[in-house]
Amino acid sequence: MTDTFTSRTDTLLDRAEGLCVGRGVRLTGLRRQVLGLILDAEGPMGAYDLLERLRERRGPAAPPTVYRALEFLREQGLVHRLERLSAFVGCVEEHGHGHDHPAQFLICRKCRRVTEIEDHALADALSAAAKRVGFAVSGATVEAEGVCAECARAG
Ligand SMILES: [Zn+2]
Ligand SMILES: [Zn+2]
Structure with a gap:
């Protein structure tokens, strides 16, 4: 599996990983990759686009696994779901938002x-x-x- 994200995204991913460690939860490989794809995207990313990109990178990904990863990221306040657009945006700020801010x-x-x-x-x-x-x-x-x-x- 090849992860090629922009250096900005890599920095944010490391920050997210640090936040997870601090909270005693794990940013697994898939969770990290899902978050990376969302952070790398120009705009909000829909679940379908996300599944497509994951397929390109790591072969067929089971949708339930991906949805669980998204759920985890939402719980940790690392992504938000925009209902209007049915899409996700990343949220990894320097000051570190709380859960569900x-x-x-x-x-x-x-x-x-x-x-x-x-x-x-x-x-x-x-x-x-x-x-x-x-x-x-x-x-x-x-x-x-x-x-x-x-x-x-x-x-
Ligand atoms: Zn505009
Ligand atoms: Zn936020």
Whole structure:
């Protein structure tokens, strides 16, 4: 099996591995490869594309195995699933997000680029609004659609 990722992705993978070690969980070969493919991608990656790329690299991969790997990565907060796009984006930040951290995504309609913002004020506001109707929020992913700064400049 040949793993050829960009050096940026390799750095992020090492960081993810460190986070996993710190939490006492294992970033197995497949989990690392799945994460690498998502981090290497230009934009959000769908499960089907992921299976295709894995097949190119390591032969047929059983979908349930890949879905379990994705589930693990989500639990560890290393990837997010964007419901709007049915696709995954990587999330390996320097400061290391916690498990299942609140996240907000800005999805550009033109270039499909996704920007993650982690705004605690926004998450708190949502929790407070929910609390007013007696609802306890355990997790929230906000997805906003629009036009990114670069696309707006390009007209
Ligand atoms: Zn994140
Ligand atoms: Zn854009």
